[in-house]
Amino acid sequence: MKYTESHEWIDLEDNIGTVGVTDYAQKELGDIVYVExxxxxxxxxxxxxxxxxxxxxxxxxxxxxxxxxxxEVNKALNDKPEEINQSPMEDGWLxxxxxxxxxxxxxxMNESEYLETVQ
Amino acid sequence: MRTGLYDRHVALGAKMVDFAGWxxxxxxxxxxxxxxxxxxxxxIFDVSHMGRVLIKGPEAEKLMDYLxxxxxxxxxxxSATYTVWCDQSGGCVDDLIxxxxxxxxxxxxxxxxxxxxxxxxLKKVAEGFDVTIEERYQDGILAVQxxxxxxxxxxxxxxxxxxxxxxxxxxxxEGHQVILSGTGYTGSGGFELYGPMEAIISLWxxxxxxxxxxxxxxxxxxxxxxxxxxxxxxxxxxxxxxDIFPTESVASWTVKLDKEDFLGxxxxxxxxxQGKKRQESGVVLKGRGIAREGYRVFKGERQIGExxxxxMSPSLKQAIAMILVDGKLEQGENIEIDIRxxxxxxxxxxxxxxxxxx
Numbered sequence: 001m002k003y004t005e006s007h008e009w010i011d012l013e014d015n016i017g018t019v020g021v022t023d024y025a026q027k028e029l030g031d032i033v034y035v036e037x038x039x040x041x042x043x044x045x046x047x048x049x050x051x052x053x054x055x056x057x058x059x060x061x062x063x064x065x066x067x068x069x070x071x072e073v074n075k076a077l078n079d080k081p082e083e084i085n086q087s088p089m090e091d092g093w094l095x096x097x098x099x100x101x102x103x104x105x106x107x108x109m110n111e112s113e114y115l116e117t118v119q
Numbered sequence: 120m121r122t123g124l125y126d127r128h129v130a131l132g133a134k135m136v137d138f139a140g141w142x143x144x145x146x147x148x149x150x151x152x153x154x155x156x157x158x159x160x161x162x163i164f165d166v167s168h169m170g171r172v173l174i175k176g177p178e179a180e181k182l183m184d185y186l187x188x189x190x191x192x193x194x195x196x197x198s199a200t201y202t203v204w205c206d207q208s209g210g211c212v213d214d215l216i217x218x219x220x221x222x223x224x225x226x227x228x229x230x231x232x233x234x235x236x237x238x239x240x241l242k243k244v245a246e247g248f249d250v251t252i253e254e255r256y257q258d259g260i261l262a263v264q265x266x267x268x269x270x271x272x273x274x275x276x277x278x279x280x281x282x283x284x285x286x287x288x289x290x291x292x293e294g295h296q297v298i299l300s301g302t303g304y305t306g307s308g309g310f311e312l313y314g315p316m317e318a319i320i321s322l323w324x325x326x327x328x329x330x331x332x333x334x335x336x337x338x339x340x341x342x343x344x345x346x347x348x349x350x351x352x353x354x355x356x357x358x359x360x361x362d363i364f365p366t367e368s369v370a371s372w373t374v375k376l377d378k379e380d381f382l383g384x385x386x387x388x389x390x391x392x393q394g395k396k397r398q399e400s401g402v403v404l405k406g407r408g409i410a411r412e413g414y415r416v417f418k419g420e421r422q423i424g425e426x427x428x429x430x431m432s433p434s435l436k437q438a439i440a441m442i443l444v445d446g447k448l449e450q451g452e453n454i455e456i457d458i459r460x461x462x463x464x465x466x467x468x469x470x471x472x473x474x475x476x477x
Contacts (some may be wrong), residue, residue: 030134030341031151033431034409034438054409056150056345056430078407084199085149103139118447 001103002065003114007016010065015102020093021053021084024118029092032054032084037073038095044068046104051094053084062094072096076083122167123259123316124323130438131337138340139232141168146339153342154433157307160334161265163326164343166233171258171313172238173224176250180222185381186244187217188365189373194219199285199302202373203365204240205383210361211388212259213237214353214370218287226298228260228313230355244382259319261312263326264346267333268309270414272299274329275322279310292318304343306350306471348439349432351401351470357412357427358441361375364390369470394469397424400448401472402465404438408458410465416442417462426456434473440465 001011007025010017026032034054042048044064050061073095077083084092099105109117120141128135143163148154156162174183184192199220204212214231218226227427229237238254245252265271272279276299278288287300297314307317312322327335344354353359353370365374366387373398375381376388404410410429413424424444432439440456448454448467455462 031149033151033433035408036408054431056154056433057145057341059409059411088433 002108003111004065004108006063007116007118008062008065010090010097010105010108012099012105015066015099016071017066017097017099018093019062019095019097021062021088022114022118023088026085026088027091029053029060030057032081035081035084035094036079037075037077038070038075040070042070043116044070044097046107053081057066064097066099066101066107068097068100070095071098120168122165123320124165124167126338127320127323128165129323133339136340138384139230141231143168144337144339147337147339150339150341150345151433153336153338154345154350156336157265157305157342157346158434159266160329161263161267161271161309162336162338162342163281163323163330164262164264165260165323166262166311166343167259167316167319169260169314170229170231170234170237170312171226171255172229172241173226173253174241174245174250174256175224175253176248177223178248179225179250180219182245182250183217183219183225184378186241188375188381188383189217190307190375190378191219191233193216196221197287199287199300201285201370203359203368204237205365205387206240206361206383207383207386209364209383209386211355211359211363211365211368212240212361214355214359218298220289226255226313228311233355235257254438257316258313259316261319261322261326262303262305262309262442263312264303264305264309265307267330267335270306270393271326271330271333271335272289272310275325282310284308293321297322304352305346306352307475308471309347321345330437342433344428345433348428348430348441349434349471349473351441351472353399354428358443363443364396367399367443369399369401391425397443397445398447399427399441399443400467401470402440402442402456403452403468403472404456404463405453406463406466408461408463409438409464410440410456410458414443415455415457418444423454432472439472
């Protein structure tokens, strides 16, 4: 699993990456009450805004960790956005992306590097 | 700045944020859970960042009545009155509660962000009046709110049984005089307590311990905002400001233009006769999304105003917002809000959004 400075995680299976936000991020955001997910088929570059998470207080942009095509979104979050708070690393995943350039993953942090940034 | 309860908040695991220069708890366990605790049981808030000012003297009532858009003269002793204060131009200096202990003894509770401004305004206007002004900004303030607030507080203060909404009593606690007031900012009933910080810290500890049986939780500013928004209560800087006339706002009911005189009355009367009035309304969103402050409001292709506050209502599980628009909207009328480039339909509804079950 790889991590971004903006608190997304990406978990790789072949060339498909599953993306979500970290436990640290969900705690910082507080209760998430609304999620806006990208459309399947959307092509994005690394760093593009692809989703929005809204807490009771504010909206937070979610960025694509790598470039590629959105191939699936976690529709269950539309009715249960609280899954992101309850299970940010598993049931609260946001979308799956077919990765264009695998080498972009090298720019991301591993777990210990990420954990250092949020201490 | 920090209140005397800062260390307690940190020890309780609160997330602290800056609010008007104060390090305050925005949440402890989570905004939604805290919100529901107040609606269903009881919650305790440290609001010591707000300011208390005493006004005493033979002309105290005359001064309070002149400063306030609402009627203060003739109010009963130990009554609390919500009002707006205007400047000469009719803009809102602040919204506050005026407490009358007697014709010659009043105190006010003002917003944290307006402490200095209000005190200066008060002192300036008071120059022609026979009064003394004493700020008690070092005092502490708690709010204990929710359906279980009364049974809880009655355990400590038997007087709490008889303190009705918008009334208050002076009680004794550990040798200190404390004000027990039937006021709050949540719509769920309960009390606010004003007293020396030492007494307030002790009361905080007592309430959290004794309140366990009543389901008490400490509540942060996050839930304080969602609670007040569900009631359609204004928040200074959002629904009220120097640039909003009180007669345009959800606090317009406080403006008694039939009063003989008050500061700003002439400007408000002139403004009212011009017919260029805007109006604040409550709306519920019919599409997906959450409207936030500053989002633009449309009727057809025409922008008619902006969102002043918006959130997802934890009680209603529905996105709600207050908007300030040109002209007057009817209840049931539809408008559109631009949410990050998408137009989302919203319907004008009566306030409050949420009502306590009878």
